[in-house]
Amino acid sequence: MDKIETKEPMIVHGKIILPYTHSAGRVGSRFLRELRDSKRILAIRCPACNRVYVPPRSTCARCFGQLEEWVELDGRGTLITYTVVRYSLPVHPVKAPFALGIIQLDGADTGLIHMVGEADLENLSIGTRLEPVFKEVREGSILDIKYFRPLAP
Numbered sequence: 001m002d003k004i005e006t007k008e009p010m011i012v013h014g015k016i017i018l019p020y021t022h023s024a025g026r027v028g029s030r031f032l033r034e035l036r037d038s039k040r041i042l043a044i045r046c047p048a049c050n051r052v053y054v055p056p057r058s059t060c061a062r063c064f065g066q067l068e069e070w071v072e073l074d075g076r077g078t079l080i081t082y083t084v085v086r087y088s089l090p091v092h093p094v095k096a097p098f099a100l101g102i103i104q105l106d107g108a109d110t111g112l113i114h115m116v117g118e119a120d121l122e123n124l125s126i127g128t129r130l131e132p133v134f135k136e137v138r139e140g141s142i143l144d145i146k147y148f149r150p151l152a153p
């Protein structure tokens with residue numbers, strides 16, 4: 001058997017472009033409409049186990065209950081974890097460097113993945129209190145929230 005060092009590496013050329021379209025569904029559509037039209041972040045509560053989801057979903061992941069009870073959040077939350085993206089890719093919504101975090105909004109039991117802006121990326125810390133900053137022109141996308149920024153102390 002040949003030693004691995006003697007083998008030429010194989011080069012694979014490819015191009016992946018995956019534009020897609022899908023329905024946001026009844027629950028996702030309301031969530032996105034509220035972001036776009038009212039700058040409101042809505043969650044949904046499970047009547048059986050009380051778990052509050054944001055983004056909202058139609059079925060509870062814990063107990064499979066049907067979710068109908070909408071809850072308006074004020075948008076503030078806590079940074080649970082994050083990473084700093086240092087290399088730009090075409091799929092990123094903004095140029096690197098930027099922070100991508102999981103934010104647990106007050107009143108929700110789940111984490112929302114979003115960017116953290118107006119922050120010192122080298123000194124971000126888990127537990128930072130955040131608030132949403134909405135775009136002026138919104139189009140019904142999670143990116144209608146431009147990012148979350150640290151709350152003024």
Ligand SMILES: [Zn+2]
Pocket residue numbers: 046047048049050051060061062063064065
């Ligand atoms: Zn449940």
